[in-house]
Amino acid sequence: MHISLLVFLISLIGTTLSNPVHYDQINNKLTAISEQIDQAELRLNNSITKLLNTSQSSNQAVSALLIIDVQYDFIDGSLALKNCPSKHNGEEVIPVINQLLDSHKFDVVAYSHDWHPTNHISFFDNLHLRSHLLTPDSIPLADLKLYSTATFAINGLPRMEQSLWPRHCVQNTHGAKLHSDLKVIEEDNAQNISVIHIQKGTKPDVDSYSAFWDNSKLSETQLNQFLKEKGVTQVFVVGLATDWCVYSTAIHGMEHGYKTFIIEDACRGVDEKTIKERLNDFTQKSGHIIKSSQVKDYIQE
Ligand SMILES: [Zn+2]
Structure with a gap:
């Protein structure tokens, strides 16, 4: 011109x-x-x-904080991490998570609850209920101990390996409650913050470490649909236990297409060896491990 x-x-x-x-x-x-x-x-x-x-x-990221199983049984109850090989104190995640909630505006906050019926497959003391369903190549009934892994074939379902845990997080018991010191926020329309509570492991015959899927991927919780409805693009996973429910939730988060972070200092685990192995697996699958102090670099305030 x-x-x-x-x-x-x-x-x-x-x-x-x-x-x-x-x-x-x-x-x-x-x-x-x-x-x-x-x-x-x-x-x-x-x-x-x-x-x-x-x-x-x-470039507008929509962020969700997924708070996994901060329940009494994992802190000072029947499956307290301090009695596991790691000797971790699960309670230590609480101030870190509360600080995250106070300092950052997450668009969605999800709380997961391990929520088992009394006859749940994951309880060692329920083994007698399904001893006839052990596969021929499973560790034999007489040799199965607390924390060992049994292999079941149930009602024609795919084989499933099941760790045998102490009875924990039975529905409507004290041990299944979220720790009272954990900040539990309410839905806030004015601030545009959505909140969801997810119960998992509710079916007797299949365990569920992840807040998205049960361990055999037979059924899905409402978490993914909720996150999609809110336009979430990235998830931050915190809570208990790093090497089991946090890890499984994070892996499924990535499978659902979310940019996925584990906030390491906001998690505690069962066993240092498995924590290391599973966090390595998570990063190899393009997951991100960060500290709580780094969250500000990844979300819009
Ligand atoms: Zn459980």
């Missing part, structure tokens, strides 16, 4: 010098060109604004 204006001005000077009586005509042409430049500038500005808006909206 500027070049055409320059060309016109050169021809204008020539015309003016050779024929000074055409001033009105020249003035009209200048006005017309000026209007064209103004319109072009307006179109350009509109295009730039549109481009910037599109770019910003595509």
Whole structure:
């Protein structure tokens, strides 16, 4: 546009010098060109604004904090981590999680609850209920101990390996309650914060470490649908236990297409060896391990 204006001005000077009586005509042409430049500038500005808006909206992360199983039985109850090989104190995650909730605006906050019926397959003391369903290649009944792994074939379902845990998080018991020091926030429409509680491991014959799927992927909780409805793009996983329910939830989070973070200092686990192995597996699958102090780098406030 500027070049055409320059060309016109050169021809204008020539015309003016050779024929000074055409001033009105020249003035009209200048006005017309000026209007064209103004319109072009307006179109350009509109295009730039549109481009910037599109770019910003595509980079807009929608974040969910997934708080896994911060329940009494894992802290000072029947499956307390301090009695596991790691000797971790599960209670230590609480101030870190509370601080995360106080300091950052997560669009969605999900609380998972391990929530078992009394006849649940994961309880060692229920082994007699399904001893006839052990596969021929399972560790034999007589040799199965607390924390060992049995292999079951139930009702024609795929083989499933099941760790045998102490009875824990039985529905409606004290041990299944979220620790009272954990900050449990309510849905907040004014702040645009959505909250969901997920119960998992509710079916007698299949365990569920992940807050998304049961261990055999036979059924899904409502978590993924809820996150999708809210437009969530990335999830931060915290809670208990790092090497089991936190890890499984994080892996399924990635499988569902979320950018997935484990906030390491907001988790405690069962066994240092399995914690290391599973966190390595998580990072190899493109998961991100961060500290709670780094969360601010990843979410819009
Ligand atoms: Zn459980």
